Amino acid sequence: MTHAATAGPASLDRRTLSPEGLVTAGPQPRPIARPEQRPEPRGAANLRETYVPREAYIEAAWQRCRDLYHLDPDHPPPGEHIGGAALKLLREERGLFERVGRVEMHRLLGQINHQVTQSAAAARYVLMLADASGAILDAFTDNANTDSARTANMAPGFLWNERHAGVNGPGTCLHDRRARVVHREDHYFTRNSRMTCSAAPIWGANGTLLGVLDASSLDCDDSRAAQVPTIALVSMSARIIEQMHFTHSYRDCLILRFHERPELVGLPYDSLLAIDEHGTIRAVDSTVPAQLGKADHTALLGRSVAELFDITTDRLFEHAEAEPFAIWPIAHGADRHGFASIWPAKQARPRARTSLPGSTAHSSNGKSSVAARNIAKPHRPAFPSLANFAGTDPVMADNVWRAERVMNRDINILLLGETGTGKDSFARAIHRASERHAQPFIAMSCAAIPEQLIESELFGYEAGAFTGARTGGMRGKALAAHGGTLFLDEIGDMPLSIQARLLRLLEEKEIVPLGSSTPIPVDIRVISATHRDLEALVASNDFRMDLFYRLNGVALTMPPLRARTDRAALIEQICREEASSDITIAPDAQRDLLAHDWPGNLRELRNTMRTAIAFAEGGIIERAHLPRLHSQAAPPPTPPAAIAAIPPDERAHIVETLEQHHWRIAASAAALGISRNTLYRKMHRYGLMADGT
Known part of the structure; x- marks a missing residue:
């Protein structure tokens, strides 16, 4: 390749390593300069650069370029380029990836240019979008830098993997499958020793690596530490491209977005699942397996959403129809909670609500899915009338x-x-x-x-x-x-x-x-x-x-459940709604249900009946199926007026409540009669949050 970046003198960074990690006398065409012999960067005449050991991933990449690809730092091979009909076909095959990437690259270039204008050091940036092979699909820069970018082979069709371009941002990122900064003399080829690359991988659905997004400064005088804002911007843009690609790829599916914190649902930080009209998971993004405690996506595909989250498929579709984009709490796993939002399908197919007699719905692996069993239930009114x-x-x-x-x-x-x-x-x-x-x-x-x-x-x-x-x-x-x-x-x-x-x-x-x-x-x-x-x-x-x-x-x-005169009718109504077939309640179980104080009101009653129905295999709910009611009823809730009253020393009262509940936020907020977010705000106000929280 021919690159525009000027070659700087060698440094101790350019020594080669043996497999054991020791310095060897490998190919060194140029004399090694001691740290004090390095030229001072522009605008820093009174400061001298000190030797900083390279990152371990840079050392590993150097070894690959030397021992595996047999590259010479001072004599790079000619640039490998895909052109003509082959490039056109490649870009067509990566059409969706390129389209959504181009939209985000325009925005990112504006952000980086704004960042540069706030900095004392001038910089010339080029953005590159490459596929998983390292082939550049798009390259953006300002008009003033266009010629320099083309001279540096930063143009569609050129290959920027390590085999062809040595240690560099896009190539090393694709090899490691992690965000990477390759700073100045980290580059393998000496002609790139004034260039700095910040690259982040872009993941598709179900563990597929789509490619890489890179922002390269052609002539960088800043330190490695100064690249932190740039790699942060690039990583955020890579995540935005991932989400746009995911939602466009599954336009016929509901998109479930969730995160542990409600304020991050609907933003680039949340996790995405594509759910079809049967409530079956068709695809997940790269963040979902870790969020759900799974090794990879294979343990999730083809399963009903009801198997992974504490929500029925009917309720999920009710959310999609009645309150799309709203954020609501959701539980998953043994005892993990988060917040979710459901985004309607953009090309929705009609959802089957019933099955033909004798027919059985199957998932992709041939087994009857939980979603199919839910669809076969007798349809009940999703929304009761006023x-x-x-x-x-x-x-x-x-x-x-x-x-x-x-x-x-x-x-x-x-x-x-x-x-x-x-x-x-x-x-x-x-x-x-x-x-x-x-x-x-x-x-x-x-x-x-x-x-x-x-x-x-x-x-x-x-x-x-x-x-x-x-x-x-x-x-x-x-x-x-x-x-x-x-x-x-x-x-x-x-x-x-x-x-x-x-x-x-x-x-x-x-x-x-x-x-x-x-x-x-x-x-x-x-x-x-x-x-x-x-x-x-x-x-x-x-x-x-x-x-x-x-x-x-x-x-x-709205009266509390303990004060309502129609508790028996409510219990029967909820039982009919939650059961898939006729079910009865034993007399002693009915007495316990009517005698319970129900501090959680209708929500607690519905959860109790749902659990009892699951245990009632013979079609009869027995007293043993109501474990929550065996303990002493909870004390009546604090009246709203007492909850709202602010103690004279609010900070001390909050600290006392937190200590009583072992600093569990949800339990403490409930005891105080406020939401978790309100409690967090008060903890911030009174300096009760740990550093970095």
Whole structure:
């Protein structure tokens, strides 16, 4: 290859190593310069470079180039180039990879150029996208650097693997399958000794290596440590390309995105699974096996999503139909929890809900899948009507009566009640019974999203509004609910800094996305919910009084399960919904169910019945099938007013609660009556977070 980078004098880095790692007298065409003999970099006349040992992966790459490929540092072979019809065919075969890579490379080049303008040292960068063989598919740079890039063989068709280009960013990254920085004299060929490469691998679905993304500075005077921001940008862009390639490759599938932290769901940090119309996993991205504790993707493909996560296939498709893009908690493994979001298929095929008599659905390995068994169940209404919520309980009957009279008027509804009393389901029932039933129902949990992301999630943002923003921007929950209903769950946990903007939305019916100055009118009906005492929060200046009165058009309190008069009917109803066939409850089990205090309310009841049905092989739920009810009933929950009251020394109270629960965040937050995110914010405020947390 012919490269434009000028050759610098040799250094101690250019000594060769024997297989035992000792310095040998191998081919050294140029004299070895001592560290003090190295020329000083531009702009650093008073500073001298010191010898820094090379990274182990660089030493290993040098040995490959010398012993395996028999390359001479001062006499590189001619550049290997794929051209003409062969290059055209190669780019067609890698068409999707190249298209999504090109989009991200444009954005990345702008970011790197902005980074360079903030630096005192000038740099000329070239971006390269190569396939898994090291063949360059695309190369981007500024117009001023185009000729230099072509002279350096940084153009489509040239091979940049180690066999042809020695130790270099793309080639060494592809060999090691890890992000690599090859800095100046780390390069094997001396003509590249002023070049610095930062390269990251790009993975496709199911463990396939698609290629590599590289940012190379043609004339670099900075240190190796100064390349950290560049390799970070390149690695992030590689991840974005991976996700775009994955979602485009499986457009006919639901995309399940999940992460341990809710604020990272929907961003380049989360993990992706493609799920077909039967609830079977067709593909996973490179991060999923580690997230689920598996060695590789082979243990995941062809399995039902219900085998890996604590969610039925029916419920998964309900999420996709009723609340796409919403973030909700999900459990997986023995005792691992995270957060997930389901993205609808862009080319969806109709989902079979029933099977023909005598037929059996099979997965790709020929075995009946759990998803197929779920599909064969008698279909039950996925969404109960508003009237069904009334039952025989007078409080719920009154709630339904009030909701029916205000749901088609410009009156906001506030749902109050303990966690698990069904506020989310009741809000959906109101929407389905209203005149807006054909329009979107968009749910957003103010507790599941960190403070710094709530504003962008609710109001959206323009392209380039902040670092890490999605290409093309995001419209936000409020605009997505245009014409329909916006459900704000856990409204009591909304930060004060966002409450003023929400008040403007409610009063003026318009939003201004982040990064924009143009208001956008929206037509939405707002239903909010909380388990907290908003009046107490107003009194403590943690919630705006004007926003409270704007949300509180009509307040409906969902009664706890222990106070409802229709508990027996609810138990039978949930039993019918969760069972695939007729099932009965033994009298002693029924007595235990009715006597239990149900601190977790309807959510606890549903989980208990689901577990009991799984154990009831004979079609009868016995007392032994209710292990959760054998222990003493939990004490009644703390009244909301007591929860909301702030102790005189809040920091000491939080520390005491954390110590009582062995610093388990979820348990401590529940004891304090606040969300985990609120507890994290308070721990940050009072300096209770460990360094780096």
